[in-house]
Amino acid sequence: xxxxxxxxxxxxxxxxxxxxxxxxxxxxxxxxxxxxxxxxxxxxxxxxxxxxxxxxxxxxxxxxxxxxxxxxxxxxxxxxxxxxxxxxxxxxxxxxxxxxxxxxxxxxxxxxxxxxxxxxxxxxxxxxxxxxxxxxxxxxxxxxxxxxxxxxxxxxxxxxxxxxxxxxxxxxxxxxxxxxxxxxxxxxxxxxxxxxxxxxxxxxxxxxxxxxxxxxxxxxxxxxxxxxxxxxxxxxxxxxxxxxxxxxxxxxxxxxxxxxxxxxxxxxxxxxxxxxxxxxxxxxxxxxxxxxxxxxxxxxxxxxxxxxxxxxxxxxxxxxxx
Numbered sequence: 566x567x568x569x570x571x572x573x574x575x576x577x578x579x580x581x582x583x584x585x586x587x588x589x590x591x592x593x594x595x596x597x598x599x600x601x602x603x604x605x606x607x608x609x610x611x612x613x614x615x616x617x618x619x620x621x622x623x624x625x626x627x628x629x630x631x632x633x634x635x636x637x638x639x640x641x642x643x644x645x646x647x648x649x650x651x652x653x654x655x656x657x658x659x660x661x662x663x664x665x666x667x668x669x670x671x672x673x674x675x676x677x678x679x680x681x682x683x684x685x686x687x688x689x690x691x692x693x694x695x696x697x698x699x700x701x702x703x704x705x706x707x708x709x710x711x712x713x714x715x716x717x718x719x720x721x722x723x724x725x726x727x728x729x730x731x732x733x734x735x736x737x738x739x740x741x742x743x744x745x746x747x748x749x750x751x752x753x754x755x756x757x758x759x760x761x762x763x764x765x766x767x768x769x770x771x772x773x774x775x776x777x778x779x780x781x782x783x784x785x786x787x788x789x790x791x792x793x794x795x796x797x798x799x800x801x802x803x804x805x806x807x808x809x810x811x812x813x814x815x816x817x818x819x820x821x822x823x824x825x826x827x828x829x830x831x832x833x834x835x836x837x838x839x840x841x842x843x844x845x846x847x848x849x850x851x852x853x854x855x856x857x858x859x860x861x862x863x864x865x866x867x868x869x870x871x872x873x874x875x876x877x878x879x880x881x882x883x884x885x886x887x
Contacts, residue, residue, distance in 0.1 A: 614644035840882035
């Protein structure tokens with residue numbers, strides 16, 4: 566089998582050098598999954614460079630494995646523009662932006678991820694294991710401008726009032742893929758939600774500030790709740806207890822926080838100077854978020870006031886330096 570024949574890069578394509586000394590961009594394999602069960606294997610470089618691009622149906626398992634192993638061993642020196650090469654397939658630039666993709670280390674990763682995509686579709690249909698919990702998701706799906714990088718996904722828990730826990734599946738800095746409000750001690754529901762969020766490949770995306778409108782909280786209130794990154798349902802209670810314990814033995818006192826509010830409220834008129842003067846203090850204050858789990862309501866309130874003051878100084882600084 567002539568594996569090189571699967572590469573759709575044409576010898577006449579304009580080629581660009583690959584800088585092997587580049588510390589940011591390294592040649593790597595990136596695999597896209599199309600909505601027609603095709604697998605697009607690319608040898609990728611930087612943002613738009615490809616030194617390999619082939620299209621194979623997922624049913625051709627041996628072919629995919631052989632191509633992957635072959636591409637893995639190549640040592641590219643030049644690359645073409647992916648937009649030029651994708652035109653030789655049945656897919657467009659716009660479609661490519663919305664296909665699921667991974668950066669696999671082995672060929673097995675490709676088939677495992679494809680199975681997860683199938684599972685994500687089948688298990689939320691009626692009769693599926695995770696069908697019932699979908700009613701908890703308050704997110705309004707919106708078409709994203711791109712497919713978020715799967716490596717950026719994480720799960721956050723926001724600890725609200727009245728024993729409420731807000732679970733957010735974060736796709737990246739712009740999009741979420743889940744938003745629910747449950748009771749912290751509803752262990753079975755939370756276990757199913759976390760189990761689902763850990764195995765699914767998100768098919769829908771949205772924004773947290775829109776989902777928040779379906780709750781009794783404002784988006785600003787939610788942002789002021791204690792937040793922890795979690796990986797399973799057990800950590801929901803564990804991390805809340807740990808933060809509460811720290812608030813009793815560590816952190817700022819109310820007297821200190823009032824003092825800092827007074828000090829940092831005195832602005833010079835130069836946002837860059839204001840931030841630089843308080844940078845270390847701001848970083849330290851914003852590391853004390855466990856105070857949001859304090860049993861003392863006054864302590865939580867004044868900490869949130871101080872935190873917002875720090876944020877306003879930082880935001881003014883960023884506006885000035887942009």
